[in-house]
Amino acid sequence: MDQRTCPHCHSVLESWIGPPETGWGELFVCNNNDCHYYLTSNTCLVEQGGKECLGFRYAEDPMNNFSSFNLLSWFPASLKEKAQALANASNG
Numbered sequence: 001m002d003q004r005t006c007p008h009c010h011s012v013l014e015s016w017i018g019p020p021e022t023g024w025g026e027l028f029v030c031n032n033n034d035c036h037y038y039l040t041s042n043t044c045l046v047e048q049g050g051k052e053c054l055g056f057r058y059a060e061d062p063m064n065n066f067s068s069f070n071l072l073s074w075f076p077a078s079l080k081e082k083a084q085a086l087a088n089a090s091n092g
């Protein structure tokens with residue numbers, strides 16, 4: 001099978017087996033922490049008083065003709081600075 005690559009960062013997507021309760025089966029996920037898509041999709045649940053940050057990784061579902069979707073993923077606080085720098089850069 002051809003390797004799938006992320007259209008945002010061109011990293012090779014990694015095989016990932018979804019949790020059994022999701023019924024997803026095998027997925028292909030961009031695990032690149034430098035992926036622009038991932039870095040710009042993060043959101044922090046500060047309104048709940050915590051510092052829990054989540055982001056969306058680019059993913060494809062081979063069971064659905066490799067259609068792309070957002071895979072909710074933990075977003076480490078250590079990446080926040082990088083994401084912020086990226087946002088500032090894109091603002092000019």
Ligand SMILES: [Zn+2]
Pocket residue numbers: 006007008009010011030032035036037058
């Ligand atoms: Zn990517």
